Amino acid sequence: MAGLSSRSQDSGAGEGYLGGQGSPSSIWPDFLVGQTDRPVRVLLVDDDAHIRLVIAQELMADPRTLVVAQASSVREGRKAIKQHEFDVLLVDLHLGDGEGFELLDYLKTVRPSAEAVVISVMENDDEVLRAFELGATGYLSKNSWFGNYPQAVLQVVNGGASITPNLARRLLQRFDKTHADLPKRQEPAEADRLSDREKEVLRMVAGGYTTAEIASRMEISNITVNTHIRNIYRKLQVRTRAQAVRFASLRGLF
Numbered sequence: 001m002a003g004l005s006s007r008s009q010d011s012g013a014g015e016g017y018l019g020g021q022g023s024p025s026s027i028w029p030d031f032l033v034g035q036t037d038r039p040v041r042v043l044l045v046d047d048d049a050h051i052r053l054v055i056a057q058e059l060m061a062d063p064r065t066l067v068v069a070q071a072s073s074v075r076e077g078r079k080a081i082k083q084h085e086f087d088v089l090l091v092d093l094h095l096g097d098g099e100g101f102e103l104l105d106y107l108k109t110v111r112p113s114a115e116a117v118v119i120s121v122m123e124n125d126d127e128v129l130r131a132f133e134l135g136a137t138g139y140l141s142k143n144s145w146f147g148n149y150p151q152a153v154l155q156v157v158n159g160g161a162s163i164t165p166n167l168a169r170r171l172l173q174r175f176d177k178t179h180a181d182l183p184k185r186q187e188p189a190e191a192d193r194l195s196d197r198e199k200e201v202l203r204m205v206a207g208g209y210t211t212a213e214i215a216s217r218m219e220i221s222n223i224t225v226n227t228h229i230r231n232i233y234r235k236l237q238v239r240t241r242a243q244a245v246r247f248a249s250l251r252g253l254f
Contacts, residue, residue, distance in 0.1 A: 009044040027052045032063035032212060034154045035086075041068045041086040042153055045077040046119065047096045049100060050181065055090065055119070055149050062150035070116075074098035088153045090238035094128060104134040119149075123167045138162030159211035161241060168208075172249070195233055201227050201228040206245040 025070070034040045042059055044067055045053045061063045069084045071077040074097050081103065089107055093100040094108055104116055115140030118131045128139050137156040140149070143162055152162035194202070202212045215225045229241070238244045 017036070020178070027213070028064060030059045032154070032210075033157045034092050036063040039064050039066040040088060040153050040157050041084075041130050042078055042088050042090055043067075043069050043071070043077075043084055043086040043089045044091040045071045045073075045080070045095070045100065046090075051092075058149050059153070062084075063241065065150045065153050074100075074102050074173055078106055081107055087114060089114055090119055090149065090153070091116065092219045093118055093131070098137050100200050101130060101134060104131060104136055108135050117152050117162055119157055123164070123170075125170060126166075128167065129246075132240070132246065135240060135242075137240065139167060142163065142168070155208070158212075159207075159241075161208050161245075163208070182224070194232065198228050198235075199223060199230050202232055202244060202248055205229070206248070 011117065016057075028034065042050055042065055044055060044059075046055070049072070052072070056067045056070065059067050068086050069080045071080045074095050077095070077100075087101065091103050093102040100118065104155070105120075107114055107116055115138075116131075116134075116136045117140060118128075118136050119140050119142055120127070121142050123139070123141050131139055138152050138161060140152055140162065155162045200218065201214060204217065211222050211225050211229075215222045218225070229244075232244055233239065236244055236247045238247055
């Protein structure tokens with residue numbers, strides 16, 4: 001396991017990068033998490049050394065993200081989760097000595113405030129759902145042309161979700177089919193009590209909007225958005241945004 005706590009001179013994170021035309025940091029709002037003087041800290045777990053190098057280089061080239069440690073197995077991953085301070089876990093599901101699901105579950109116990117993004121060669125719908133149920137807020141295919149690793153890290157740490165468009169479409173189709181097959185029955189009273197405002201917030205959460213983006217679109221404060229989200233969690237009896245979206249989709253709440 002090797003740590004990466006500093007940037008190399010050729011990583012693209014120097015003054016030329018920061019001052020370059022159209023660089024991400026030059027247009028990044030100062031109210032969002034991930035500033036150049038306080039980048040989002042990432043723990044990367046993948047058993048493929050080449051893939052780790054590629055992902056780490058991409059993250060380190062963006063001044064808003066910083067790889068603080070790497071691991072190549074479940075055993076090393078558990079040790080790194082315990083030893084290092086970080087904000088986002090990037091983890092492959094299929095490791096040499098086990099499955100990344102074990103690390104997602106372990107993360108909830110040791111560092112419950114950290115976000116988790118799964119990286120995988122395959123986009124298996126059942127694995128995606130299981131990862132979300134274990135608290136992941138992002139799922140990226142290593143072969144996808146959509147998005148990138150710094151973007152995914154910054155999305156989830158700012159209250160959003162990161163998922164490729166193709167996968168999102170498949171999951172929505174799956175939810176629609178599941179809902180159509182469910183027998184009609186009385187819904188829990190808590191779900192029925194969602195206000196129109198809360199449903200609007202939940203729709204935006206499902207669309208991948210961050211707390212700040214929801215606040216801007218609804219012309220309310222970030223605090224009010226978070227209050228709505230907490231009320232949604234309580235009424236739907238869920239603990240994560242992914243669980244709330246899945247619950248609402250299965251029951252046709254929007």
